[in-house]
Amino acid sequence: GIQVEQSPPDLILQEGANSTLRCNFSDSVNNLQWFHQNPWGQLINLFYIPSGTKQNGRLSATTVATERYSLLYISSSQTTDSGVYFCAVERRTNAGKSTFGDGTTLTVKP
Amino acid sequence: DGGITQSPKYLFRKEGQNVTLSCEQNLNHDAMYWYRQDPGQGLRLIYYSQIVNDFQKGDIAEGYSVSREKKESFPLTVTSAQKNPTAFYLCASSILRDRVGGYTFGSGTRLTVV
Numbered sequence: 266g267i268q269v270e271q272s273p274p275d276l277i278l279q280e281g282a283n284s285t286l287r288c289n290f291s292d293s294v295n296n297l298q299w300f301h302q303n304p305w306g307q308l309i310n311l312f313y314i315p316s317g318t319k320q321n322g323r324l325s326a327t328t329v330a331t332e333r334y335s336l337l338y339i340s341s342s343q344t345t346d347s348g349v350y351f352c353a354v355e356r357r358t359n360a361g362k363s364t365f366g367d368g369t370t371l372t373v374k375p
Numbered sequence: 376d377g378g379i380t381q382s383p384k385y386l387f388r389k390e391g392q393n394v395t396l397s398c399e400q401n402l403n404h405d406a407m408y409w410y411r412q413d414p415g416q417g418l419r420l421i422y423y424s425q426i427v428n429d430f431q432k433g434d435i436a437e438g439y440s441v442s443r444e445k446k447e448s449f450p451l452t453v454t455s456a457q458k459n460p461t462a463f464y465l466c467a468s469s470i471l472r473d474r475v476g477g478y479t480f481g482s483g484t485r486l487t488v489v
Binding site for chain 1: 482
């Protein structure tokens with residue numbers, strides 16, 4: 266199956282700092298999603314981004330499908346940004362079935 | 376408000392019992408999914424369904440069963456054949472045609488074997 270690798274596995278920041286999270290995948294995909302999981306386990310969809318760049322407030326994401334990676338940017342981080350960030354991809358040959366990476370655990374300190 | 380509801384939030388299972396986790400959505404989404412999450416790990420796909428009365432196995436379907444009799448509902452049964460069922464179970468839904476958005480997740484069910 267497709268391999269999804271996220272880096273770094275853990276990240277600790279001071280409030281106000283910027284960060285970049287990376288997602289590499291091993292095959293062609295027809296969609297890619299970024300999620301934030303809060304400490305209570307709730308997963309929130311941040312971006313649906315099979316290609317190109319999107320922005321939503323302090324967060325933005327870029328997917329370069331031809332080079333098989335996606336980046337999630339967090340600017341001016343806040344303590345509420347803490348949690349686990351997951352990338353999930355859906356192969357072109359296996360529509361409807363998304364594979365998740367192991368996540369990046371972000372801790373933002375006040 | 377539209378959303379996806381999982382129940383119960385916490386569930387305790389005795390050895391040898393079957394238990395059923397509920398997942399209901401009122402988003403008019405075509406597809407529904409069940410994922411399992413173990414501590415410190417990502418999500419693994421158990422089953423998914425793109426249409427009523429049809430579903431496909433995911434990567435870890437052994438010991439689980441599902442049904443999709445209604446578009447809104449996709450219950451998951453954890454059978455006694457699942458040897459290590461203690462985990463966090465998440466249900467999700469999505470549209471399939473003209474997709475502009477991704478998955479919507481429920482708040483999850485934490486299952487513990489006692």
